[in-house]
Amino acid sequence: MGRLYTRRHQFPLRVVKPRAEPCDSLAFAERCSRLPLEIVGFIIVETAKLQYGKRNVAPFCLISKASLPGVRRELYRSVSMSYRYWDVDSREELLEEDFQGLVMNDAAFLRTLKEAPHLGALVRGLTLDLQFYEYLLPEEGTDEIRSSVQTIFGACANISQLEVRTTGDGCPTDYIAETIAELETTPPLEELDITCFGTEIDGLLGRLPKLRNLHLRAHFKLWAMGHRFPSPPPFPFSLQELKYDIESPGVFQAIMHNSHSTLRTLNTTSSLFLDKEVRTALPSFNALKALDVKMYITDHKHSKRTAFAISSLPSLQTLSVHSSPGPSGAPLVDLLIPRLPSSLQTLDLAHIPVDSTSINRFIDRDHATPLPNLRLVRIDSEGWASRKATQKAEKERVQRELALERCEIAGLEVEVGRRY
Incomplete structure (x- = not known):
């Protein structure tokens, strides 16, 4: 029986790359x-x-x-909405039937909230940027924005930070405040930054018991008219930080009703200290650690009241004083230094002319500072040295160097530099 032969086929070898895992x-x-x-x-x-x-x-x-x-x-933690009108040359152009001036960038966000409502719970911060002038704000535009704000707050129940920016001479924040105050459920706001146009803000502040940080400023129209807001009932919150830029001691008292023992930071103008009731209440601010005071030209003649008001704060650690260019700040500094609270650690004097004589007030004859906790004084070069190369300026320069040496011996650091 013969052998059976089979034909074997030879195939070239191939390197097969392993498939990547998905x-x-x-x-x-x-x-x-x-x-x-x-x-x-x-x-x-x-x-x-x-x-x-x-x-x-x-x-x-x-x-x-x-x-x-x-x-x-x-x-989704922080969302910004912009509402504005396109620039037009005249009111007549705005009123043309084919002109649609209102620009709102919230359409995509509102659609997202409708399609995926659970995302609204992620929103914590909301910025409303309102840019238009009063004559460019017809009633239908106001209604559109009001409806948009209602929808956003209705879908985003956890908003804790709200900032309302405004540009122009319109009064848009009034109805924003009204809209939020009229919601069935008020958002749990902890931080609010808003421009105040009138008493409409009172209704909103009265419904924010969880508010901790507040920045309240007056519109420039109210500054120009010297408007003073009436005193509202006390508000329910206890603040930790307050920036207060409106001229109304009554509103300040209502804001501070429950905040005497909780407020840690205050940023305001020296005009507030002209009110006797405010000055009387300051010693009870026993938690206040940082104070930032802006002085305007008209306030310099009241430097004595300002100095006494600041000196009455029992626990102050950081003090910053900003002065408008023009009048000398020496009267305030000379009145303030001997009365600074012993708890003070940092003193920041910006744009206030301070000479070597004032600085020497920090140091006694034994090269020690009467303020046991004071370690740092910041002074702006604009207010420290004279620009004119005169004999008097040279003498002041020498005295300045001696004052700095005395401060160094006493363990007090003085920073001199250009702030702006």
Whole structure:
């Protein structure tokens, strides 16, 4: 019986690359949630660079989609809405039937809230940027913005920070404050920054028991008219930080009704200290650690009252005084230095002419400072040295150097530099 032969086929060897494991979006998202937002953004940007020109965006889409759960909370944490009118040459142009001047950038956000209402719970901060003039704000535009604000606050129940910016001579924040105050459920605001046009703000402040930081400023129209707001009933919140730029001691008293023992930072103007009731209340601000005071030209003649008011604060640690250019600040400084509270650690004098004589008041004959906790004094060069090269200026320069040496011996640091 003959042998049976078989023919064997030879095939060339091929190197087969192992298939890459598919991207595990859930695992990547979990890892992304532990990274800082800046790092996640860097990863997405670098991935986009790698895929550029390859017409293969799948890896980029996978990484971006997987990153979203980890960064969504940060993406929606702070939202900014802008409402404004396009520039027009005249009121007649605005009233033309085919002119649609109102520009609102909230359409996409409102659509998102409608399609994915759960995202509204992630919003913590809201900025409303209102840019238009009074004659460019017809009633229908006001209604549109009011409706938009109602929708946003209705969907974003956890907003704790609100800033209302305004440009021009219109009065838009009035109805913004009214709209929020009329909501069935008031948002749990802890921080509010708003321009005040009238008493409409009282209704909103009266419904914010959780408010901790408040920046309240008057519109320039009210400054020009010298408007003073009537005294409202006490507000329910206890503040930790207050920036108060309106001339109304009555509103200040209502704001501070429950904040005497909680307020830690106050930024205001010296005009506030001209009121006797305010000055009487200052010694009870036992938690106040930082005070920033702006002095205007008309306030310099009241330097004595300002100095006595500041000296009555029992726990003050940081004091900053800003003065308008023009009148000499020496009267205030000379009145203030002997009366500074012993708790003071840092004194910042900006744009106030301070000479060597005033600085020497910090040091006694034994080269020691009468303020045991004072360690730093900042002085702006504009107010420290004379620009004129005169014999008097040279003498002051020498005296200044001696004053600095005395401060150094006493352990007191003096910083001299240009602030602006």
